[in-house]
Amino acid sequence: MGRHPRRLVLPRLRGARQARLRAAHLGGVGVRIEVDRDRCEGLGMCEAMAHEFFEVDDDEVMHVLDETPDERHRGQVHAAVQACPVLALTLTG
Numbered sequence: 001m002g003r004h005p006r007r008l009v010l011p012r013l014r015g016a017r018q019a020r021l022r023a024a025h026l027g028g029v030g031v032r033i034e035v036d037r038d039r040c041e042g043l044g045m046c047e048a049m050a051h052e053f054f055e056v057d058d059d060e061v062m063h064v065l066d067e068t069p070d071e072r073h074r075g076q077v078h079a080a081v082q083a084c085p086v087l088a089l090t091l092t093g
């Protein structure tokens with residue numbers, strides 16, 4: 001009496017729904033890579049650690065290939081950010 005009937009939510013569906021809500025809360029972005037262009041010297045450590053996300057061109061200009069990698073790449077991108085010797089990279093989110 002006075003209680004809502006319990007709804008059966010399977011754990012996997014609950015997890016998927018929570019992931020959707022979390023993604024919506026974060027604007028659909030898991031991680032964001034930011035570059036301090038004044039610091040970056042095009043040394044390429046980030047590319048060596050995560051070439052899917054960083055690329056240094058022939059002029060030693062680094063390009064972020066995907067600024068908003070999804071959550072499953074967080075560890076790899078974090079390692080690349082940590083590898084930058086001049087602290088030019090920041091990870092947010």
Ligand code: SF4
Nearest residue numbers: 040041043044046084
């Ligand atoms: S490791 Fe740092 S300095 Fe080197 S290209 Fe990447 S961001 Fe630039």
